[in-house]
Amino acid sequence: DIVMTQSPDSLAVSLGERATINCKSSQSLLSRSTNKNYLAWYQQKAGQPPKLLLYWASARHSGVPDRFSGSGSETDFTLTISSLQAEDVAVYFCQQYHSTPRTFGQGTKLEIK
Amino acid sequence: DVQLVESGGGLVQPGGSLTLSCSVSGFVISNDNMHWVRQAPGKGLEYVAAIDKSGITFHGDSARGRFTISRDTSKNSLFLQMTSLRPEDTAIYYCVRGSLYFDIWGQGTLVTVSS
Numbered sequence: 753d754i755v756m757t758q759s760p761d762s763l764a765v766s767l768g769e770r771a772t773i774n775c776k777s778s779q780s781l782l783s784r785s786t787n788k789n790y791l792a793w794y795q796q797k798a799g800q801p802p803k804l805l806l807y808w809a810s811a812r813h814s815g816v817p818d819r820f821s822g823s824g825s826e827t828d829f830t831l832t833i834s835s836l837q838a839e840d841v842a843v844y845f846c847q848q849y850h851s852t853p854r855t856f857g858q859g860t861k862l863e864i865k
Numbered sequence: 866d867v868q869l870v871e872s873g874g875g876l877v878q879p880g881g882s883l884t885l886s887c888s889v890s891g892f893v894i895s896n897d898n899m900h901w902v903r904q905a906p907g908k909g910l911e912y913v914a915a916i917d918k919s920g921i922t923f924h925g926d927s928a929r930g931r932f933t934i935s936r937d938t939s940k941n942s943l944f945l946q947m948t949s950l951r952p953e954d955t956a957i958y959y960c961v962r963g964s965l966y967f968d969i970w971g972q973g974t975l976v977t978v979s980s
Contacts, residue, residue: 790965801959801971801972802910813968845909849963849965855912
């Protein structure tokens with residue numbers, strides 16, 4: 753199974769500042785045939801199910817604000833929130849869909865400083 | 866409107882059985898891969914099982930031999946039969962759509978395994 757490791761486990765950022773979450777996979781998530789990275793990011797607010805934010809490492813899902821962006825390739829990926837808003841307080845998970853089982857990172861809890 | 870609604874959770878004793886259901890509206894489940902993902906209280910997300918468009922199933926390590934994923938295309942519903950339940954199976958169980966990434970999640974149903 754592919755192991756996904758996020759850092760940090762928790763993060764406190766001031767409103768309007770940048771938040772950066774890292775995700776590392778134990779195997780490359782880059783498909784040579786499609787030249788795409790099979791990596792998604794999810795946001796989970798308290799008491800709610802996760803919601804898809806980004807897929808293909810950097811493509812924003814419908815309705816996701818453009819302050820959310822993703823980067824990286826192969827085994828190292830980053831989720832960036834350019835200007836933190838109060839409604840961004842949540843736990844963020846990365847997930848690989850390169851192979852089954854679809855494994856998740858352990859989550860990063862984002863709070864307001 | 867696309868919607869996944871889970872049901873069937875509850876309190877069950879260790880060693881007991883439970884069947885979860887996921888009623889789907891807004892799309893045809895046989896046109897997509899469907900999954901069960903669980904989340905223990907205060908913990909992360911764990912992949913449980915999947916059934917692909919052709920009906921081929923996959924069960925994760927924690928589910929293999931005890932849980933069975935299935936679907937009823939006439940009812941457009943997904944199921945998870947769980948047997949030999951353990952306290953560590955206590956979690957919210959989410960029904961999820963996703964041929965690749967997971968774009969639609971249900972609200973989840975809570976399963977508590979305790980005596």
